[in-house]
Amino acid sequence: MNEDYAVIVNKKKPAGIVSKAELSALISETSVTFAASIAAVSSIQELKVRVLAFPALFSNYMNNAHSLSELTPKLANWHRIIKKRAFELALTDFENSDNNPLPNFCITSAGGNALAELGLSFMQSNAMIIASDNKKEIARCRKFALHFSEVLAQIGYAYNNNGVSLNNPSMAKSVEEWQRYYSHALAKNISNVAEIRTLLDSVYFCGDEELYWDYRAALTALLQERRFIPRELLAHQKRVKLPISDYEYFVTDGVNEGIDLKSHALDFITNLTQIYAIAAEISHTDTPRRLRHMVRVGLIPEKLSQDIIFAYETIINIIIHEHLEQQYRNLPINFYVNPNKLSVRASKQLKLALHISKSYLNVAAVKFEG
Numbered sequence: 576m577n578e579d580y581a582v583i584v585n586k587k588k589p590a591g592i593v594s595k596a597e598l599s600a601l602i603s604e605t606s607v608t609f610a611a612s613i614a615a616v617s618s619i620q621e622l623k624v625r626v627l628a629f630p631a632l633f634s635n636y637m638n639n640a641h642s643l644s645e646l647t648p649k650l651a652n653w654h655r656i657i658k659k660r661a662f663e664l665a666l667t668d669f670e671n672s673d674n675n676p677l678p679n680f681c682i683t684s685a686g687g688n689a690l691a692e693l694g695l696s697f698m699q700s701n702a703m704i705i706a707s708d709n710k711k712e713i714a715r716c717r718k719f720a721l722h723f724s725e726v727l728a729q730i731g732y733a734y735n736n737n738g739v740s741l742n743n744p745s746m747a748k749s750v751e752e753w754q755r756y757y758s759h760a761l762a763k764n765i766s767n768v769a770e771i772r773t774l775l776d777s778v779y780f781c782g783d784e785e786l787y788w789d790y791r792a793a794l795t796a797l798l799q800e801r802r803f804i805p806r807e808l809l810a811h812q813k814r815v816k817l818p819i820s821d822y823e824y825f826v827t828d829g830v831n832e833g834i835d836l837k838s839h840a841l842d843f844i845t846n847l848t849q850i851y852a853i854a855a856e857i858s859h860t861d862t863p864r865r866l867r868h869m870v871r872v873g874l875i876p877e878k879l880s881q882d883i884i885f886a887y888e889t890i891i892n893i894i895i896h897e898h899l900e901q902q903y904r905n906l907p908i909n910f911y912v913n914p915n916k917l918s919v920r921a922s923k924q925l926k927l928a929l930h931i932s933k934s935y936l937n938v939a940a941v942k943f944e945g
Contacts, residue, residue: 613660623730630902662781665726669719679706680716681782685739686773695898695908697732699740703747704790713749720747737769761801768811776860798853805854809943812846819929825914837910841890843932847939862887883935886928
């Protein structure tokens with residue numbers, strides 16, 4: 576029976592084919608049908624094609640979302656659904672070739688994956704906790720971790736540029752190895768701050784959930800013991816310069832004529848909020864929920880929380896619109912924004928968001944440094 580097909584193109588290169596019926600389904604995609612379609616795929620290649628429908632769903636849902644606070648958790652959940660199916664396919668593939676079951680392990684999601692800040696940026700940020708201390712079993716788990724990471728890369732999730740992804744063997748450790756790692760890393764004069772910040776904001780992703788909570792309890796106990804960690808992290812944060820001058824000009828990087836809004840604006844807010852969360856033992860990872868919790872326990876006034884959430888959502892809103900524009904123009908997805916191309920309203924809001932961020936730093940300095 577004859578059927579019409581279309582070629583799916585990604586970055587000007589053929590990425591797959593789709594039938595006319597499947598194309599109609601993609602156009603009318605909803606959150607529920609997308610999740611069901613991901614669960615139904617039976618191969619990595621099929622999953623890769625389904626992932627290419629993600630931007631259309633993203634755009635459609637954004638047009639109907641009432642607020643960013645409604646949108647970003649939904650997007651994070653879609654990323655989780657995709658990665659969970661990738662994990663299942665990778666595990667089946669690995670066990671079929673290896674013939675031996677793996678020891679108990681769990682995988683965490685960290686960084687933007689845990690904070691619900693990915694948008695259309697497809698980035699890996701994972702670590703593995705292995706129950707066994709046997710060197711051969713640890714090696715097998717690391718082999719699977721690498722295979723899973725390669726599958727994620729195959730369907731479009733790039734390796735994390737600060738090393739927190741499972742293509743890095745040091746991100747798959749036994750419980751005892753993780754305890755030694757944190758005992759050494761969470762010290763005065765923290766050296767690898769980006770890696771530590773990412774790992775501290777981790778949530779359970781898949782595998783043995785009890786193993787994750789044992790790992791998390793040990794990490795929490797260490798943070799409680801080392802009360803100086805928030806001050807250490809704040810000292811590093813104070814060295815970060817916001818991309819705005821004293822004369823109200825945006826400060827670009829001079830290469831891309833833009834601002835990396837994630838590294839130089841969004842992370843500024845999430846990092847400061849993480850410091851409060853560590854000090855107050857707040858378990859939430861997404862920033863708005865942390866801020867509201869901070870108000871409830873009396874850490875910051877409600878007005879400051881509202882201002883910071885405004886700043887946070889302003890920055891994410893600009894990032895998301897930039898991602899959609901990059902997708903429309905078939906450009907690589909990144910967090911760079913040219914401030915000269917923003918609307919007058921967006922430009923004013925971004926400047927206000929950056930000033931709020933600066934005030935937030937001043938408040939945190941008083942709180943943690945006296």
